[in-house]
Amino acid sequence: MKLNSVDFNDGDTLPSKAVNAQIGGQDKSPVLNFDGVPAGTKSLALTCYDPDAPTGSGFWHWIVVNIPVQTSGQLCSETLPEGAVVVPNDANMQGFMGALPPAGDPAHRYVFTLHALSCDSIDAGAMPQAFVRFTIKTNELASASTTAVFANTAPA
DSSP states (O other): OEEEESSOOTTSBOOGGGBOGGGTOOOOOOOEEEEOOOTTOOEEEEEEEETTSTTTTOEEEEEEEEEETTOOSEEOTTSOOTTOEEEOOTTSOSSOOOBOOOTTOOOEEEEEEEEEESSSOOOGGGSOHHHHHHHHHHTEEEEEEEEEEEOOOSOO
16 A cells, blocks of 8 residues: 655655644645555545654544545545544544644654555544544554654744
8 A cells, every 4th residue: 555645755844734824834634645455445544643742642633534445546634535534633623733843843753644444434433532543553454654744943
């Protein structure tokens, strides 16, 4: 399985639209392209995680489950397919939260991962976000990731 973006190359800086509105962005995800979903996949999930957030456990910017396996090979926050469910992120908001690292921190990594799942759906409304992520991992057949970076250059 492969995942890439038309908005950045793996390891490049996030596009400005994927930065938090508080620091001039638009809180819109990059466009992500994928292919090679393995046979037997029943649904897809998509996550965006910042492992460098100063929380001790990183920061989940975006979690989407129940993406139909028949979805064309492109996903973004503005045009999610019917049936997809957005799980509240670590800021407890429904949707993609753009990059917002502390001013002066070294660049943070934003890891976008597409997960091919063996389950038809995840009842995300009935469980805490951490259990949604656990369910993704325990039903994962394959995954693919691409990573962008961003540093908040505002004075600390």
